[in-house]
Ligand SMILES: NC(=O)C1=CN([C@@H]2O[C@H](COP(=O)(O)OP(=O)(O)OC[C@H]3O[C@@H](n4cnc5c(N)ncnc54)[C@H](OP(=O)(O)O)[C@@H]3O)[C@@H](O)[C@H]2O)C=CC1
């Protein structure tokens with residue numbers, strides 16, 4: 001029986017992970033759950049899976065959470081609140097594995113905590129890899145943690161590279177597929193509303209990542225994520241637009257052979273891969289029928305209309321704090337866009353200006369990463385206020 005700490009339980013990935021775990025009650029127990037601020041959703045999950053601990057990041061919600069658990073007859077479940085409580089779940093000695101599905105840089109501290117505790121870390125929270133970079137990979141190695149990617153492209157690459165040794169990897173090329181988002185093919189991005197941007201053509205996801213997919217920032221973050229996870233330099237990671245999202249990514253080897261992982265676009269598959277690896281379990285995902293699909297299509301990304309893909313490559317090459325600043329500016333800009341305080345193309349301007357205007361050496365600890373993140377958010381808020 002594997003005891004899982006499920007962080008971000010109330011989100012899109014969290015719900016899919018609960019669905020996979022529910023198919024295998026003999027194999028997985030949800031030992032603890034954590035969320036951001038939504039009490040009722042956390043308690044509803046607690047009612048279903050009866051974890052030992054429930055944590056909510058928003059400290060002001062502690063009393064509400066405690067009371068709601070009591071009202072539901074779940075007094076034996078321990079309630080916790082605050083960022084430190086969420087982090088504690090990630091390092092809890094009673095948890096064998098951590099499924100980290102928090103959105104944004106709020107996931108940095110829990111990811112580092114799980115890494116330092118030597119956990120099996122099933123990682124959906126790409127922002128913590130983007131911010132953590134080399135330091136995170138070093139921490140994982142030093143503490144004997146095991147990182148299993150959940151992001152669909154990285155799960156695909158992980159599976160394609162499973163049989164490859166270091167020499168084979170050195171001569172390989174990663175090809176990340178991208179749906180192209182809801183505005184693929186458009187050259188004019190004016191007048192785009194949050195409702196239009198969160199409507200992803202293929203995947204059902206949280207609001208922040210859906211906007212990232214629409215700007216192609218998601219693919220930029222994924223280039224950086226792939227570079228750190230698999231040790232590939234930026235120039236050996238390509239992006240290929242594949243609107244059907246059936247091929248989740250590919251690896252091309254020295255001999256010209258290209259390995260790909262395919263499936264129905266449903267996160268339950270990469271989640272099941274991470275949960276069971278190196279075994280395979282049922283995920284509940286609908287089977288792929290290529291005959292029904294008939295054809296798969298491909299095109300090059302339009303980096304002129306969607307400039308953040310280029311900015312992400314630049315950030316990765318620059319190193320230092322560039323990726324942390326880009327991520328922080330993007331989170332702030334996307335939040336402002338979702339609140340209708342910034343236009344869609346305003347996201348491009350804000351993220352580009354902030355990233356290019358902030359240089360410093362790479363941080364040496366998770367705390368330093370969070371300090372850079374906070375400073376970048378402060379500068380971004382100031383910049384956006386001046387722009388209005
Ligand atoms: N959705 C997808 O298909 C994919 C997602 N990912 C990545 O997975 C991560 C989660 O995405 P997704 O599930 O779509 O996002 P959602 O917005 O659906 O869910 C986010 C989760 O994080 C919680 N949360 C928010 N802030 C905090 C905080 N400060 N501390 C603890 N928990 C917090 C939310 O709680 P609350 O509900 O209370 O707000 C919620 O449980 C992201 O990094 C995303 O990039 C990667 C690939 C695919």
Ligand SMILES: CC(=O)[C@@H](O)[C@H](O)COP(=O)(O)O
Pocket residue numbers: 151152153177178179180181203212213214218219267
């Ligand atoms: C499901 C998943 O992994 C997302 O990151 C997805 O890739 C988003 O789609 P885009 O390819 O449009 O960014």
Ligand SMILES: [Mn+2]
Pocket residue numbers: 151152153154222
């Ligand atoms: Mn992805």
